[in-house]
Every structure is written in C-alpha cells, then in structure tokens.
Amino acid sequence: MSMFMTKFYRYLGFVYIPQYLKELDEDIxxxxxxxxxxxxxxxxxxxxxxxxKYIVHTGDLVDNIKLQFLSASEGRYAQRVNTLLxxxxxxxxxxxxxxxxxxxxxNAVKNLSKKCEIIDDMDTIDIEGxxxxxxxxxxxxxxxxxxxxxxxxxxSLELKxxxxxxxxxxxxxxxxxxxxxKSRQIYKLPYPxxxxxxxxxxxxxxx
Numbered sequence: 405m406s407m408f409m410t411k412f413y414r415y416l417g418f419v420y421i422p423q424y425l426k427e428l429d430e431d432i433x434x435x436x437x438x439x440x441x442x443x444x445x446x447x448x449x450x451x452x453x454x455x456x457k458y459i460v461h462t463g464d465l466v467d468n469i470k471l472q473f474l475s476a477s478e479g480r481y482a483q484r485v486n487t488l489l490x491x492x493x494x495x496x497x498x499x500x501x502x503x504x505x506x507x508x509x510x511n512a513v514k515n516l517s518k519k520c521e522i523i524d525d526m527d528t529i530d531i532e533g534x535x536x537x538x539x540x541x542x543x544x545x546x547x548x549x550x551x552x553x554x555x556x557x558x559x560s561l562e563l564k565x566x567x568x569x570x571x572x573x574x575x576x577x578x579x580x581x582x583x584x585x586k587s588r589q590i591y592k593l594p595y596p597x598x599x600x601x602x603x604x605x606x607x608x609x610x611x
Contacts, residue, residue, distance in 0.1 A: 410594065417598040419446040419580065421453050425591060430584040431457040433531060434497075437540075437558025437576025438505070440468040440602040441484050443595065444491060451495035454582065458531050459497045462558040462576045463505025463540030465489075468602040471507040482512040489517050501529055505540040505559060528552050532585050545573070556581070565592070577603075 406422045413420035434456035439447065451459070466484045469477050485508075492500050503523040504510045514522055521529075526539035528550055537552040539545055542563035545555050557563065558576040565575045572590065574581045579592035 414594050414596050417442070417596045419449060419593060419596060421450070421593070425582065425593075426453060428454075428584060430586045431532075433458045433460060433534075433583040433585065435460045435462065435556050435574055435576050435581035435583065437462040437556075438464040438467040438603055439488065440599050441466060441487075442468075442602055443599045444484075444488055446596065447488065448491045450580065451492065451497065455496050456582075457496075457498055457585065459492055459495070459500045460503075460529075460536070460538060460556050460576075461492070461501070462503045462538060462556050464507045464558065465502070465505070465513065467505075467507060469507065471509060478509055478512065481509060482516065485509075485512060486516045489513075489520065493518055493520065499531075501538060503527075503538050503540045503558075534585065534588070542575075554583075 410420045432454060434450060434454060465488050466481050469481045471477060471481050500520045501523060502513060502520050504513065510524060523538055526544040528535055528537050534554060535552040536554040536556055537545060537548050537550065538556050540557065540559050542557050542560060545557045545563060553571055555573045556576060561575065561578060563573060563575060565578055566573050579594060582591040
C-alpha cells in the first residue's frame, strides 16, 4: 500500500510520507538538492511532518531558474530563494547546511539566510559524530581523499546513490534522502514527477 501511495502521489505532483517515517523515534538529517519552486510546498511538508534536526541542501536552490545562463534573472532568483530559506529556517532544524550550486548566487544566499551554514565548493561537516562530505558537484566528491564515510551531493546523476567500500554516497537529485542519526539508517523518497520536468525542461526558460 505504501509503495502504491508513493507512486500515486508522485504522479499527482506531491510527496507521500509513509507512516513508518512519521513514527521514527530518532533525530534525522534531511537531504535535498536541485529544488524547483513547485517543490517548495513539499519542502514545507517534509520539515513540518518529519521535523529534521538537520537539513542538508546540496545546491541549486531554485533549479528552474538557470542562473548560470540567465544572470539577468538574479532578482527573481533572490525572491524565490528567500521563500525556500524562510521555509527551512522556520523549521525546527537546529542546523542547515547549504552547498552552493552552479545555478545559485552565493551573495544572495548569504545576504538572505539568517542561520544557514554556507558551503562554497566542498566541505566535510560533522553531525553528532557523523562525518559527511558535502558538495553540489559529484566530481568534487569523487576527488575527495578525507576520512568521511558519508557523501551528499547533487547536480547530476554522474555519481549515483550507492555504497562503495563501506562509504555511502547519497545523490540528492535522484531521491529525497532521510538519515537517522543514531542507527544511521537511510530512507529514500522519490521527487514528484513535475520536479524532474521543471529541472530539465521548463527550467531552461528560467520560469
């Protein structure tokens, strides 16, 4: 039933949160990436229902505005990124980490955010003893030579969600990733179909 509802909601354009995730009795990390404006209400739903203690966003906060190619759209980008920041910062998350993507304005994010930790290129963060290498770019993750066991990234499907040599790679484009802090279990939820549509098609118009 849960699988059916997940697929049904996905095609309707929403995120379905299964009951077992609502009943988790551990603090969690929520990892998302390459978010489009039509996904912002789902972000609000995720942070309201799941109450993540930490949020990691691996870049391209407003992915339907391709700022790398549409620099004249920075004003509209700033308005929309402010909406997303208000959702995340208005949640109960104690810390929010944002890795800047190729379609982001680091100045806009820094000026508008009130309590986010901004990662310009790549960094290793420590969340209650869990070392996580964070970057928007898979290539930077593949170049990493430190001692982190977990990796969070976005940008493309060049590097997929997988485990290699006891290291866990989490692609925030292919799924919404939820990690429990104590038991370190990973749960994945699919993005609504309309998010992929806006990432790849309408986003080129800078809508």
